[in-house]
Amino acid sequence: MNQELDNNLDFDDGLDDDLGGGLGGGFGDGLDDFDDFMNFDDDDPLNATGVSRKSLVIFFLIDTSGSMKGTKMGELNAVMEELIPEIRRVGEADTDVKIAVLTFSTSVMWMYSEPISIEEFEWTRLRADGVTSMGAAFKELNIRMSRNSFLNSPSLSFAPVIFLMTDGYPSDDYKEGLAALQQNSWYKYGLKTALGIGKEADDDMLAEFTGTKDTVVHAYSGGQLAHLIKVIAVTSSQIGSKSMTLSDDSGHELGMEDVFETKQKMLGQQIQEIIKSEGYGDNVPFDAGW
Numbered sequence: 001m002n003q004e005l006d007n008n009l010d011f012d013d014g015l016d017d018d019l020g021g022g023l024g025g026g027f028g029d030g031l032d033d034f035d036d037f038m039n040f041d042d043d044d045p046l047n048a049t050g051v052s053r054k055s056l057v058i059f060f061l062i063d064t065s066g067s068m069k070g071t072k073m074g075e076l077n078a079v080m081e082e083l084i085p086e087i088r089r090v091g092e093a094d095t096d097v098k099i100a101v102l103t104f105s106t107s108v109m110w111m112y113s114e115p116i117s118i119e120e121f122e123w124t125r126l127r128a129d130g131v132t133s134m135g136a137a138f139k140e141l142n143i144r145m146s147r148n149s150f151l152n153s154p155s156l157s158f159a160p161v162i163f164l165m166t167d168g169y170p171s172d173d174y175k176e177g178l179a180a181l182q183q184n185s186w187y188k189y190g191l192k193t194a195l196g197i198g199k200e201a202d203d204d205m206l207a208e209f210t211g212t213k214d215t216v217v218h219a220y221s222g223g224q225l226a227h228l229i230k231v232i233a234v235t236s237s238q239i240g241s242k243s244m245t246l247s248d249d250s251g252h253e254l255g256m257e258d259v260f261e262t263k264q265k266m267l268g269q270q271i272q273e274i275i276k277s278e279g280y281g282d283n284v285p286f287d288a289g290w
Contacts, residue, residue, distance in 0.1 A: 055096045056158040056241045063166035064103045068128035077125045079226040090237040104137035106130030134170035138177030145186045159189040161240040167197035189260040191240045214268025
Protein backbone atom coordinates (compact mmCIF):
# COMPACT_ATOMS: atom_id res chain seq x y z
CA MET A 1 0.00 0.00 0.00
CA ASN A 2 1.33 3.41 -0.94
CA GLN A 3 1.00 6.27 1.50
CA GLU A 4 0.64 9.91 0.55
CA LEU A 5 0.57 12.88 2.89
CA ASP A 6 -1.18 15.88 1.45
CA ASN A 7 -1.43 19.05 3.51
CA ASN A 8 -3.96 20.47 1.10
CA LEU A 9 -6.44 17.59 1.34
CA ASP A 10 -7.88 16.57 4.68
CA PHE A 11 -9.87 13.36 5.04
CA ASP A 12 -12.58 15.51 6.60
CA ASP A 13 -13.04 17.21 3.23
CA GLY A 14 -14.27 13.91 1.87
CA LEU A 15 -16.20 13.27 5.07
CA ASP A 16 -17.94 16.62 4.80
CA ASP A 17 -18.97 15.97 1.20
CA ASP A 18 -20.33 12.58 2.18
CA LEU A 19 -22.43 14.08 4.95
CA GLY A 20 -23.67 16.77 2.60
CA GLY A 21 -25.20 14.18 0.30
CA GLY A 22 -22.34 13.31 -2.07
CA LEU A 23 -19.11 11.36 -1.95
CA GLY A 24 -15.84 13.26 -2.01
CA GLY A 25 -12.17 12.63 -1.29
CA GLY A 26 -12.59 8.89 -1.78
CA PHE A 27 -13.67 8.22 1.80
CA GLY A 28 -17.31 7.23 1.37
CA ASP A 29 -16.77 3.58 0.45
CA GLY A 30 -18.59 1.18 2.75
CA LEU A 31 -20.34 3.97 4.70
CA ASP A 32 -23.71 4.20 2.98
CA ASP A 33 -25.34 5.80 6.00
CA PHE A 34 -22.70 7.81 7.82
CA ASP A 35 -25.23 9.43 10.16
CA ASP A 36 -26.07 6.01 11.62
CA PHE A 37 -22.41 5.00 11.65
CA MET A 38 -21.36 7.95 13.82
CA ASN A 39 -24.69 8.12 15.76
CA PHE A 40 -25.45 11.64 14.55
CA ASP A 41 -28.98 12.99 14.62
CA ASP A 42 -28.74 15.70 11.97
CA ASP A 43 -27.86 15.76 8.29
CA ASP A 44 -24.86 18.05 8.76
CA PRO A 45 -23.31 17.24 12.16
CA LEU A 46 -20.11 19.05 11.23
CA ASN A 47 -22.07 22.23 10.51
CA ALA A 48 -19.11 23.20 8.39
CA THR A 49 -20.58 25.26 5.60
CA GLY A 50 -18.22 28.14 4.87
CA VAL A 51 -15.79 27.11 7.61
CA SER A 52 -12.21 26.28 6.64
CA ARG A 53 -10.44 25.75 10.00
CA LYS A 54 -10.18 22.16 11.15
CA SER A 55 -10.57 21.23 14.80
CA LEU A 56 -8.39 18.83 16.83
CA VAL A 57 -9.25 18.05 20.45
CA ILE A 58 -6.51 16.50 22.61
CA PHE A 59 -7.89 14.60 25.60
CA PHE A 60 -5.63 14.02 28.61
CA LEU A 61 -6.90 11.39 31.09
CA ILE A 62 -4.80 11.74 34.24
CA ASP A 63 -4.69 9.56 37.35
CA THR A 64 -4.77 11.76 40.46
CA SER A 65 -5.19 8.98 43.03
CA GLY A 66 -3.29 8.99 46.31
CA SER A 67 -0.42 6.90 44.94
CA MET A 68 0.47 9.83 42.67
CA LYS A 69 1.31 12.07 45.62
CA GLY A 70 4.73 13.65 45.87
CA THR A 71 7.34 13.37 43.15
CA LYS A 72 5.08 11.84 40.49
CA MET A 73 2.44 14.56 40.65
CA GLY A 74 5.03 17.27 41.01
CA GLU A 75 6.86 16.11 37.88
CA LEU A 76 3.59 15.74 35.96
CA ASN A 77 2.40 19.25 36.86
CA ALA A 78 5.75 20.75 35.89
CA VAL A 79 5.95 19.05 32.49
CA MET A 80 2.34 19.81 31.60
CA GLU A 81 3.00 23.51 32.22
CA GLU A 82 5.98 23.29 29.86
CA LEU A 83 4.10 21.21 27.30
CA ILE A 84 1.31 23.65 26.46
CA PRO A 85 3.54 26.16 24.61
CA GLU A 86 5.01 23.28 22.57
CA ILE A 87 1.57 22.05 21.50
CA ARG A 88 0.72 25.57 20.36
CA ARG A 89 3.23 25.05 17.55
CA VAL A 90 1.61 21.78 16.45
CA GLY A 91 -0.64 21.48 13.44
CA GLU A 92 -1.16 23.44 10.31
CA ALA A 93 -2.08 27.12 10.30
CA ASP A 94 -5.72 26.24 9.71
CA THR A 95 -5.94 23.79 12.63
CA ASP A 96 -7.80 24.83 15.79
CA VAL A 97 -6.22 22.76 18.59
CA LYS A 98 -8.15 22.42 21.84
CA ILE A 99 -7.31 20.75 25.16
CA ALA A 100 -9.59 18.77 27.49
CA VAL A 101 -8.24 17.34 30.77
CA LEU A 102 -10.13 14.66 32.72
CA THR A 103 -8.75 13.67 36.13
CA PHE A 104 -9.80 10.58 38.02
CA SER A 105 -9.35 9.46 41.62
CA THR A 106 -12.28 8.67 43.92
CA SER A 107 -14.35 10.82 41.55
CA VAL A 108 -13.83 12.12 38.02
CA MET A 109 -13.48 15.81 37.18
CA TRP A 110 -12.79 17.95 34.12
CA MET A 111 -10.24 20.72 34.53
CA TYR A 112 -12.53 22.95 32.47
CA SER A 113 -16.20 22.52 31.58
CA GLU A 114 -15.38 22.34 27.87
CA PRO A 115 -12.30 21.95 25.62
CA ILE A 116 -10.19 25.12 25.68
CA SER A 117 -8.31 26.56 22.72
CA ILE A 118 -4.60 25.94 23.08
CA GLU A 119 -4.01 29.68 22.75
CA GLU A 120 -6.09 30.33 25.88
CA PHE A 121 -5.45 27.16 27.90
CA GLU A 122 -3.79 27.53 31.30
CA TRP A 123 -2.72 24.50 33.30
CA THR A 124 -4.21 24.18 36.80
CA ARG A 125 -1.90 22.29 39.13
CA LEU A 126 -3.33 18.94 40.19
CA ARG A 127 -3.36 17.32 43.63
CA ALA A 128 -3.40 13.60 44.36
CA ASP A 129 -5.79 11.82 46.71
CA GLY A 130 -8.22 8.91 46.78
CA VAL A 131 -8.57 5.71 44.76
CA THR A 132 -8.28 4.99 41.02
CA SER A 133 -11.73 5.17 39.39
CA MET A 134 -10.53 4.59 35.85
CA GLY A 135 -13.69 2.82 34.74
CA ALA A 136 -15.73 5.85 35.77
CA ALA A 137 -13.33 8.02 33.77
CA PHE A 138 -13.89 5.85 30.67
CA LYS A 139 -17.66 6.22 31.08
CA GLU A 140 -17.38 9.99 31.45
CA LEU A 141 -15.15 10.27 28.39
CA ASN A 142 -17.66 8.25 26.40
CA ILE A 143 -20.43 10.70 27.34
CA ARG A 144 -18.43 13.81 26.51
CA MET A 145 -16.84 12.53 23.30
CA SER A 146 -19.89 13.41 21.24
CA ARG A 147 -21.14 16.07 18.81
CA ASN A 148 -23.71 16.92 21.46
CA SER A 149 -21.00 17.70 23.99
CA PHE A 150 -17.22 18.26 23.76
CA LEU A 151 -16.85 17.59 20.02
CA ASN A 152 -19.34 20.20 18.88
CA SER A 153 -16.95 22.40 16.91
CA PRO A 154 -18.58 24.13 13.91
CA SER A 155 -15.47 23.34 11.86
CA LEU A 156 -14.33 20.17 10.17
CA SER A 157 -12.78 17.82 12.71
CA PHE A 158 -9.81 15.54 12.89
CA ALA A 159 -10.27 12.41 14.98
CA PRO A 160 -9.32 13.22 18.61
CA VAL A 161 -6.03 12.44 20.34
CA ILE A 162 -6.51 10.55 23.65
CA PHE A 163 -3.61 10.28 26.12
CA LEU A 164 -4.04 8.21 29.33
CA MET A 165 -1.59 8.49 32.26
CA THR A 166 -1.72 6.33 35.39
CA ASP A 167 0.58 4.81 38.02
CA GLY A 168 -1.52 1.85 39.09
CA TYR A 169 -4.37 -0.56 38.51
CA PRO A 170 -8.01 0.62 38.49
CA SER A 171 -9.92 0.28 41.75
CA ASP A 172 -13.27 -0.01 39.93
CA ASP A 173 -14.57 -2.12 37.03
CA TYR A 174 -12.58 -0.58 34.21
CA LYS A 175 -13.67 -3.27 31.75
CA GLU A 176 -17.29 -2.14 31.95
CA GLY A 177 -16.30 1.47 31.33
CA LEU A 178 -13.95 0.50 28.53
CA ALA A 179 -16.61 -1.65 26.85
CA ALA A 180 -18.94 1.35 26.74
CA LEU A 181 -16.17 3.59 25.42
CA GLN A 182 -15.24 1.10 22.71
CA GLN A 183 -18.70 1.58 21.16
CA ASN A 184 -17.94 5.28 20.65
CA SER A 185 -16.94 6.02 17.04
CA TRP A 186 -14.74 8.97 18.07
CA TYR A 187 -12.81 6.66 20.39
CA LYS A 188 -12.53 3.96 17.71
CA TYR A 189 -10.90 6.35 15.26
CA GLY A 190 -9.00 8.51 17.76
CA LEU A 191 -5.23 8.29 18.24
CA LYS A 192 -4.81 6.53 21.59
CA THR A 193 -1.66 6.42 23.72
CA ALA A 194 -0.98 5.49 27.36
CA LEU A 195 1.83 6.13 29.82
CA GLY A 196 2.46 3.88 32.82
CA ILE A 197 4.08 5.75 35.71
CA GLY A 198 6.22 3.81 38.20
CA LYS A 199 6.48 0.11 39.00
CA GLU A 200 2.79 -0.58 39.74
CA ALA A 201 1.38 0.48 36.36
CA ASP A 202 -0.02 -2.42 34.32
CA ASP A 203 1.09 -2.10 30.70
CA ASP A 204 -1.15 -4.97 29.56
CA MET A 205 -4.20 -3.18 30.90
CA LEU A 206 -3.09 0.03 29.21
CA ALA A 207 -2.77 -1.85 25.93
CA GLU A 208 -6.44 -2.80 26.28
CA PHE A 209 -7.18 0.92 26.21
CA THR A 210 -4.97 1.82 23.25
CA GLY A 211 -5.61 -1.36 21.27
CA THR A 212 -1.90 -2.06 20.78
CA LYS A 213 1.22 -2.33 22.95
CA ASP A 214 3.12 -0.17 20.47
CA THR A 215 1.44 2.96 21.84
CA VAL A 216 2.02 2.09 25.51
CA VAL A 217 5.17 3.39 27.21
CA HIS A 218 6.45 3.25 30.78
CA ALA A 219 8.28 5.89 32.81
CA TYR A 220 10.77 4.64 35.39
CA SER A 221 11.96 8.01 36.68
CA GLY A 222 11.03 11.66 36.88
CA GLY A 223 13.27 12.51 33.95
CA GLN A 224 11.68 9.84 31.79
CA LEU A 225 8.20 10.94 32.80
CA ALA A 226 8.85 14.51 31.72
CA HIS A 227 10.46 13.48 28.44
CA LEU A 228 7.86 10.87 27.49
CA ILE A 229 4.87 13.10 28.18
CA LYS A 230 6.30 15.73 25.84
CA VAL A 231 7.29 13.26 23.14
CA ILE A 232 3.98 11.39 23.15
CA ALA A 233 1.78 14.48 23.31
CA VAL A 234 3.61 16.36 20.56
CA THR A 235 4.01 13.32 18.28
CA SER A 236 0.35 12.35 18.68
CA SER A 237 -0.77 15.90 17.96
CA GLN A 238 1.42 16.18 14.87
CA ILE A 239 0.09 12.94 13.40
CA GLY A 240 -3.47 13.65 14.48
CA SER A 241 -3.50 17.03 12.73
CA LYS A 242 -1.91 15.70 9.54
CA SER A 243 -4.04 15.70 6.42
CA MET A 244 -3.76 12.34 4.75
CA THR A 245 -4.94 10.31 1.79
CA LEU A 246 -4.10 6.68 1.10
CA SER A 247 -4.13 4.66 -2.09
CA ASP A 248 -3.61 1.00 -2.86
CA ASP A 249 -1.26 -0.42 -5.51
CA SER A 250 -3.81 0.26 -8.23
CA GLY A 251 -4.03 3.93 -7.32
CA HIS A 252 -7.54 3.77 -5.84
CA GLU A 253 -7.98 5.87 -2.72
CA LEU A 254 -8.84 3.82 0.34
CA GLY A 255 -11.52 4.43 2.95
CA MET A 256 -11.65 6.46 6.11
CA GLU A 257 -11.06 3.43 8.34
CA ASP A 258 -7.75 2.80 6.56
CA VAL A 259 -6.65 6.38 7.20
CA PHE A 260 -7.31 6.15 10.93
CA GLU A 261 -5.65 2.74 11.16
CA THR A 262 -2.59 4.02 9.33
CA LYS A 263 -2.28 7.01 11.64
CA GLN A 264 -2.43 4.75 14.71
CA LYS A 265 0.26 2.46 13.25
CA MET A 266 2.40 5.46 12.35
CA LEU A 267 2.13 6.71 15.94
CA GLY A 268 3.11 3.33 17.34
CA GLN A 269 6.12 3.07 15.05
CA GLN A 270 7.37 6.54 15.96
CA ILE A 271 6.94 5.94 19.69
CA GLN A 272 8.79 2.61 19.54
CA GLU A 273 11.60 4.17 17.52
CA ILE A 274 12.00 6.88 20.14
CA ILE A 275 12.06 4.33 22.98
CA LYS A 276 14.69 2.20 21.24
CA SER A 277 16.87 5.12 20.20
CA GLU A 278 16.93 6.62 23.69
CA GLY A 279 17.53 3.40 25.60
CA TYR A 280 14.30 3.09 27.58
CA GLY A 281 13.75 -0.32 29.09
CA ASP A 282 13.07 -2.48 32.13
CA ASN A 283 16.69 -2.26 33.30
CA VAL A 284 16.41 1.45 34.10
CA PRO A 285 16.39 1.92 37.91
CA PHE A 286 13.33 3.47 39.53
CA ASP A 287 13.58 6.85 41.23
CA ALA A 288 13.04 6.79 44.97
CA GLY A 289 9.31 6.75 45.73
CA TRP A 290 8.40 5.27 42.36
